Amino acid sequence: MAGIVGYGAHLPRQRIKVEEIAKVWGADAPSYKKGLMLREKSVPPPDMDTITLAVEAARNALRRSGGVDPAEIGAIYIGSESHPYAVKPSGTTVAEAIGATPHLHCADFEFACKAGSEAMFVALSHIDAKAMKYALAIAADTSQGAPSDALEFSAAAGAGAFIMGSENLIAECLHTHSYMTDMPDFWRREHEFYPQHAGRFTGEEAYFATTMGSSQALLEKTGMKPSDFKYAIFHQPNGKFPQRVSRMLGFTQEQIDPGWLAPRLGNTYSGASPIGLTATLDVSDPGDLIFMCSYGSGAGSDSFIWKVTDRINEVRDMAVKTHKLLDENLTYVDYGTYAKYRRKIKKNY
Amino acid sequence: MRDVCVVGVGMSQWGEVWRKSFRQLFVDAASAAIKNSGVDHLDGLYVGCMSGGLFVGQEHLGALCADYLGMAGIPAMRVESACASGGMAIRAAMFEVASGASDIVMAAGVEKMTDCSGDDATYALATAADQEYEVFHGATFPGLYAMMAHAHMAKYGTTRDMLSAVSVKNHKNGAMNPVAQYPFEITMEGVANSVMIADPLHILDCSPITDGAAAVIVCTEEKAKALGKPYVKIIGSGVGTDTLQLCQRADMTTIKASTLAAERALKMAGKTIKDVQFAEMHDCFTIAEIVICESIGLYAPGKAGAAILAGETALDGKFPVNSSGGLKSKGHAVGATGVAQIVEIYKQLTGQAEGGRQIPGSPKIGMAQNMGGSGASSVVHILEVA
Numbered sequence: 194m195a196g197i198v199g200y201g202a203h204l205p206r207q208r209i210k211v212e213e214i215a216k217v218w219g220a221d222a223p224s225y226k227k228g229l230m231l232r233e234k235s236v237p238p239p240d241m242d243t244i245t246l247a248v249e250a251a252r253n254a255l256r257r258s259g260g261v262d263p264a265e266i267g268a269i270y271i272g273s274e275s276h277p278y279a280v281k282p283s284g285t286t287v288a289e290a291i292g293a294t295p296h297l298h299c300a301d302f303e304f305a306c307k308a309g310s311e312a313m314f315v316a317l318s319h320i321d322a323k324a325m326k327y328a329l330a331i332a333a334d335t336s337q338g339a340p341s342d343a344l345e346f347s348a349a350a351g352a353g354a355f356i357m358g359s360e361n362l363i364a365e366c367l368h369t370h371s372y373m374t375d376m377p378d379f380w381r382r383e384h385e386f387y388p389q390h391a392g393r394f395t396g397e398e399a400y401f402a403t404t405m406g407s408s409q410a411l412l413e414k415t416g417m418k419p420s421d422f423k424y425a426i427f428h429q430p431n432g433k434f435p436q437r438v439s440r441m442l443g444f445t446q447e448q449i450d451p452g453w454l455a456p457r458l459g460n461t462y463s464g465a466s467p468i469g470l471t472a473t474l475d476v477s478d479p480g481d482l483i484f485m486c487s488y489g490s491g492a493g494s495d496s497f498i499w500k501v502t503d504r505i506n507e508v509r510d511m512a513v514k515t516h517k518l519l520d521e522n523l524t525y526v527d528y529g530t531y532a533k534y535r536r537k538i539k540k541n542y
Numbered sequence: 543m544r545d546v547c548v549v550g551v552g553m554s555q556w557g558e559v560w561r562k563s564f565r566q567l568f569v570d571a572a573s574a575a576i577k578n579s580g581v582d583h584l585d586g587l588y589v590g591c592m593s594g595g596l597f598v599g600q601e602h603l604g605a606l607c608a609d610y611l612g613m614a615g616i617p618a619m620r621v622e623s624a625c626a627s628g629g630m631a632i633r634a635a636m637f638e639v640a641s642g643a644s645d646i647v648m649a650a651g652v653e654k655m656t657d658c659s660g661d662d663a664t665y666a667l668a669t670a671a672d673q674e675y676e677v678f679h680g681a682t683f684p685g686l687y688a689m690m691a692h693a694h695m696a697k698y699g700t701t702r703d704m705l706s707a708v709s710v711k712n713h714k715n716g717a718m719n720p721v722a723q724y725p726f727e728i729t730m731e732g733v734a735n736s737v738m739i740a741d742p743l744h745i746l747d748c749s750p751i752t753d754g755a756a757a758v759i760v761c762t763e764e765k766a767k768a769l770g771k772p773y774v775k776i777i778g779s780g781v782g783t784d785t786l787q788l789c790q791r792a793d794m795t796t797i798k799a800s801t802l803a804a805e806r807a808l809k810m811a812g813k814t815i816k817d818v819q820f821a822e823m824h825d826c827f828t829i830a831e832i833v834i835c836e837s838i839g840l841y842a843p844g845k846a847g848a849a850i851l852a853g854e855t856a857l858d859g860k861f862p863v864n865s866s867g868g869l870k871s872k873g874h875a876v877g878a879t880g881v882a883q884i885v886e887i888y889k890q891l892t893g894q895a896e897g898g899r900q901i902p903g904s905p906k907i908g909m910a911q912n913m914g915g916s917g918a919s920s921v922v923h924i925l926e927v928a
Binding site: 221224389391392393394397398 | 558737738
């Protein structure tokens with residue numbers, strides 16, 4: 194049976210508050226805070242990108258793996274909307290940095306905000322097929338949001354990494370379900386800096402319909418119900434959407450709390466539900482069942498049912514916990530610094 | 543001229559109706575009106591639409607709508623007068639029947655506004671203002687109506703609460719309308735604390751962007767009687783126009799085009815405003831409803847705000863305004879709005895208003911006031927029970 198043998202996250206320590214962004218654009222901060230349930234978001238500093246985030250998250254996953262030899266990793270997949278290169282994989286640099294080269298598969302994945310869970314899905318499939326001993330799936334993003342767009346209040350940075358294998362599991366993957374339709378709700382065309390989206394349509398017809406479609410299909414397929422799970426994680430483009438969809442499905446606030454990071458982290462795009470899973474594993478006990486459903490515009494959702502094993506108690510403290518990254522040692526930046534970090538200031542070269 | 547009756551009405555769902563196209567919204571409303579009236583054919587079709595071209599890239603709407611209604615071959619044309627397009631379609635259909643040219647004609651209105659971005663929709667709506675003298679200089683409709691509101695406040699002491707009262711009342715009515723876009727009640731505090739759009743207008747002072755369609759069947763009284771369905775008479779129709787530019791008007795605190803349209807409609811009907819018992823009004827912004835109440839002579843200049851705040855235009859007030867929920871709560875599918883107003887008047891006069899919003903006392907005469915832009919065109923109809 195395939196599952197997770199090591200997991201880890203990484204987040205930048207810089208944050209910007211909703212009020213700071215709203216002040217610059219004349220936006221109404223209280224309505225964003227209340228309407229979208231966002232307080233602040235992470236900001237990647239100039240020396241951080243999807244690759245460096247992925248390396249740090251992968252190292253934390255290796256720390257919790259109980260001594261997996263990186264050379265035994267047979268595949269590395271990175272899902273992101275912000276691969277630093279249009280042509281040249283992020284995964285090669287990450288593989289080199291963690292010592293996994295040269296005998297492995299590598300590909301960068303793209304499916305809006307579910308590229309990361311796609312990487313997890315394919316990595317699990319390799320293990321199920323017994324094609325390799327370990328496969329590394331990473332979800333990482335330094336998300337883009339156009340200046341003054343609603344997305345600018347949420348687009349954040351972070352990464353989650355999962356080493357998949359079949360022995361010494363921390364969490365077993367019991368079931369999966371993928372669901373997708375052709376849905377033009379959010380997109381970024383070649384050579385464009387920032388994505389475009391279709392406002393409320395993106396929520397109602399895309400996020401909610403797709404997340405519900407995938408989640409309900411998996412619950413039906415398995416004959417399980419929300420109350421069977423200790424925890425649940427949903428894609429979190431803001432604080433409100435995952436809270437609302439969890440209620441629609443019948444999950445409680447207590448079930449989503451550990452992985453509900455968006456109000457303080459923002460939307461880490463591909464990283465959102467995978468990082469939520471790392472935070473949830475950090476507080477899980479052996480035997481806990483965890484429901485997870487990603488969402489990527491375009492649009493699709495990957496749903497997973499994880500069962501935590503006894504090994505969680507051994508590995509939990511072997512690497513930094515996600516809530517420590519979220520809560521401690523924070524640096525708040527002003528909009529000017531944020532604009533510089535995010536390369537929003539044109540310098541003509 | 544022959545007497546003209548409304549014998550059946552139909553509405554599509556109004557709101558962000560993402561799963562229905564322009565033509566489907568029209569067919570939903572039109573087929574409902576045909577079924578409601580029992581007519582077996584149409585002699586003609588008028589389609590009110592402000593900007594199919596900019597909202598969905600579709601023009602040539604008369605033929606398109608006739609075709610998708612399964613009636614390709616009938617005379618059909620589109621009517622445009624910005625947000626007054628629907629009311630103008632009613633007028634065109636009415637006069638076609640009154641003239642003796644046709645016996646049974648459909649007047650419909652349709653607008654599909656959510657297929658484009660908010661910016662594109664704002665641009666499309668702004669084409670109803672004067673491009674050279676207003677839009678190029680940055681004016682938007684919220685901005686133009688905000689100036690009217692400031693002028694009205696300065697001249698008459700109109701208050702924030704008076705503006706809010708319009709919105710609260712219309713939402714209270716709209717909460718009972720099954721096709722309304724926003725069928726829920728809001729509070730005075732909620733309006734005053736909502737996001738600022740163009741001072742003094744907050745978001746809850748503004749009507750929304752809406753997908754929707756409405757249709758009515760107009761015919762001779764002879765045909766209406768033969769159909770055996772409830773019908774009402776259109777006893778007056780009036781149109782007025784004014785400068786497109788707000789800055790060219792002598793007084794920003796009144797809408798002269800509506801004054802002219804109401805005078806002409808009342809004259810044709812042989813009535814005075816005192817004979818009218820309720821109205822649908824074009825509350826694209828809260829200030830608009832206050833100004834219209836004064837422009838059509840219902841209240842003296844500067845007196846409508848306090849009357850609305852006191853509940854005089856509530857559903858159980860002495861002159862109910864916007865029992866449908868108005869543009870604010872029912873929605874504002876611009877080209878369809880004027881037709882939807884006639885739908886509401888018909889339902890009220892025939893005792894068919896759903897959801898508990900039937901005006902008490904079986905009113906006999908109602909008025910629909912529809913207008914385009916910042917009031918450069920306006921059309922008023924008076925309907926009476928048969």
